[in-house]
Amino acid sequence: MKILVPVKRVVDYNVKVRVKSDGSGVDIANVKMSMNPFDEIAIEEAVRLKEKGVATEVIAVSCGPLQCQETLRTAMAIGADRAILVETSEELQPLAVAKLLKALVDKEAPQLVILGKQAIDDDCNQTGQMLAALLGWGQATFASKVEVEGGVAKVTREVDGGLETLSLALPAIITTDLRLNEPRYVTLPNIMKAKKKPLERVLPADLGVDVAPRIKTLKVSEPPKRSAGIKVADVAALVDKLRNEAKVI
Amino acid sequence: MTSLVIAEHDHASIRPATLNTVTAAIQCGAGTGEVHVLVAGHHAQAAAQAAAAIAGVAKVIHVEGEAFAHGLAENVAAQVIALAASYSHLLFPATASGKNIAPRVAALLDVGQISDITKVDAADTFERPIYAGNAIATVQSTDAVKVITVRTTGFDAAASTGGAATVETPGGVADSGKSSFVGSEIAKSDRPELTAAKIIVSGGRALGSSERFHAVLEPLADKLGAALGASRAAVDAGYAPNDWQVGQTGKIVAPQLYVAIGISGAIQHLAGMKDSKVIVAINKDGEAPIFSVADYGLEADLFAAVPELTGAL
Numbered sequence: 001m002k003i004l005v006p007v008k009r010v011v012d013y014n015v016k017v018r019v020k021s022d023g024s025g026v027d028i029a030n031v032k033m034s035m036n037p038f039d040e041i042a043i044e045e046a047v048r049l050k051e052k053g054v055a056t057e058v059i060a061v062s063c064g065p066l067q068c069q070e071t072l073r074t075a076m077a078i079g080a081d082r083a084i085l086v087e088t089s090e091e092l093q094p095l096a097v098a099k100l101l102k103a104l105v106d107k108e109a110p111q112l113v114i115l116g117k118q119a120i121d122d123d124c125n126q127t128g129q130m131l132a133a134l135l136g137w138g139q140a141t142f143a144s145k146v147e148v149e150g151g152v153a154k155v156t157r158e159v160d161g162g163l164e165t166l167s168l169a170l171p172a173i174i175t176t177d178l179r180l181n182e183p184r185y186v187t188l189p190n191i192m193k194a195k196k197k198p199l200e201r202v203l204p205a206d207l208g209v210d211v212a213p214r215i216k217t218l219k220v221s222e223p224p225k226r227s228a229g230i231k232v233a234d235v236a237a238l239v240d241k242l243r244n245e246a247k248v249i
Numbered sequence: 250m251t252s253l254v255i256a257e258h259d260h261a262s263i264r265p266a267t268l269n270t271v272t273a274a275i276q277c278g279a280g281t282g283e284v285h286v287l288v289a290g291h292h293a294q295a296a297a298q299a300a301a302a303i304a305g306v307a308k309v310i311h312v313e314g315e316a317f318a319h320g321l322a323e324n325v326a327a328q329v330i331a332l333a334a335s336y337s338h339l340l341f342p343a344t345a346s347g348k349n350i351a352p353r354v355a356a357l358l359d360v361g362q363i364s365d366i367t368k369v370d371a372a373d374t375f376e377r378p379i380y381a382g383n384a385i386a387t388v389q390s391t392d393a394v395k396v397i398t399v400r401t402t403g404f405d406a407a408a409s410t411g412g413a414a415t416v417e418t419p420g421g422v423a424d425s426g427k428s429s430f431v432g433s434e435i436a437k438s439d440r441p442e443l444t445a446a447k448i449i450v451s452g453g454r455a456l457g458s459s460e461r462f463h464a465v466l467e468p469l470a471d472k473l474g475a476a477l478g479a480s481r482a483a484v485d486a487g488y489a490p491n492d493w494q495v496g497q498t499g500k501i502v503a504p505q506l507y508v509a510i511g512i513s514g515a516i517q518h519l520a521g522m523k524d525s526k527v528i529v530a531i532n533k534d535g536e537a538p539i540f541s542v543a544d545y546g547l548e549a550d551l552f553a554a555v556p557e558l559t560g561a562l
Contacts, residue, residue, distance in 0.1 A: 138427030214361030
């Protein structure tokens with residue numbers, strides 16, 4: 001069975017982004033970029049399924065500018081067998097990415113697509129669900145445990161209040177939550193090996209997909225600043241402030 | 250300009266997040282459009298009655314069926330699609346359930362989806378946080394139907410009484426057969442629900458162990474009638490269950506009082522709580538980033554300060 005894993009190149013999670021003064025977006029020039037953390041978890045899970053003998057091939061996919069190749073190389077260093085870059089300099093929204101991925105799924109015929117639950121830049125949490133809808137497949141989002149056996153995926157999901165387990169008929173879509181696994185560190189020999197793995201480049205037009213954005217960003221602004229607080233000397237002062245100044249207890 | 254709110258419920262009652270979503274729906278219609286609520290469930294008559302009593306709701310569409318017993322995305326999305334033609338806005342609470350279903354609905358309608366809105370500027374223009382809340386994007390949808398998830402802390406709750414909506418009961422869609430429910434483990438708690446609590450006491454890695462997490466924080470939470478929360482570090486270390494996690498990837502909360510104990514204040518944690526009215530930080534590291542958002546900071550050892558605080562209340 002083939003597994004397809006979409007990965008996204010995003011601003012590194014440790015970077016505190018700055019809003020551009022003209023309100024056109026956030027300043028990501030010269031900022032460290034990395035693979036979206038949830039996607040690392042997705043690749044790791046796919047590679048583990050391959051190591052267990054459940055999957056035969058893991059294909060990593062990324063949509064975006066040429067630099068996404070680096071992200072795909074990282075995915076291959078973790079253990080993906082090959083990679084596909086859908087190259088475009090256009091702004092891609094989740095619906096467009098889902099359509100590009102659908103075209104690739106139609107071509108590659110994987111039994112499972114594992115995505116991260118959300119990208120930490122747009123914080124959308126949409127692409128996996130949209131892809132499931134476009135393919136007419138079942139979905140299990142926010143997975144914290146995945147077992148695949150006999151054409152069925154048993155997935156435990158993190159829901160409000162606890163956990164829920166679903167059974168999905170394959171082919172299906174799974175999106176990863178933080179606690180699904182601990183992604184492995186990539187080693188230098190694996191980074192070298194990943195350079196030799198095949199990386200195919202296609203254009204959205206080759207896939208027949210219109211990627212025009214449906215949602216227009218009018219402006220991006222700083223969130224309201226909290227006014228500076230104070231440090232209190234001891235517990236008594238804290239209780240006094242909460243009772244008499246903030247009046248919250 | 251009629252809006253449909255997809256209710257979150259447990260078949261017997263309506264979850265509070267639905268009430269905030271109704272408020273957002275009323276704003277989308279600028280006060281003149283009707284708001285309808287969909288209750289799709291199994292033996293959910295009581296929930297439908299509760300939805301009909303929400304102030305501002307004109308109609309409740311109550312769909313019964315075993316296919317809806319567990320809120321499976323495939324079935325609920327198909328049901329929403331069956332109704333979608335009459336609506337300009339489809340709104341879901343931005344909860345685990347809403348986030349699961351809304352994008353599926355949007356893709357089936359071939360429209361973009363707008364996640365986690367915190368403000369309605371116009372019927373087609375919304376504000377939403379991006380980059381873990383470090384920036385606010387104002388976005389405009391060019392699609393005919395707006396599919397939206399609503400960050401509940403961004404909107405007041407609609408009154409749960411005073412409404413007198415009509416209840417319609419059309420037939421529901423059939424089970425998709427693509428997924429099935431196996432079981433669930435829902436944590437039992439007598440405390441207020443995290444996302445709806447007025448006061449939250451939250452602990453981080455500095456608590457050191459699950460035993461100490463509970464031993465130190467529970468008496469304080471009991472005194473304050475507070476919900477318990479946790480940072481990702483505390484959850485990953487096993488001190489607290491996953492669904493207590495506050496942050497970008499956990500729950501987004503905005504209580505009256507948020508007490509962060511032994512939490513350094515990483516960007517991802519702040520994204521989940523920085524809209525709280527009053528933030529208190531107790532941390533022995535005076536340089537911890539949490540102090541930059543705290544209204545009142547106490548630089549002290551939490552194992553001494555928290556019991557003292559509990560005693561002083």
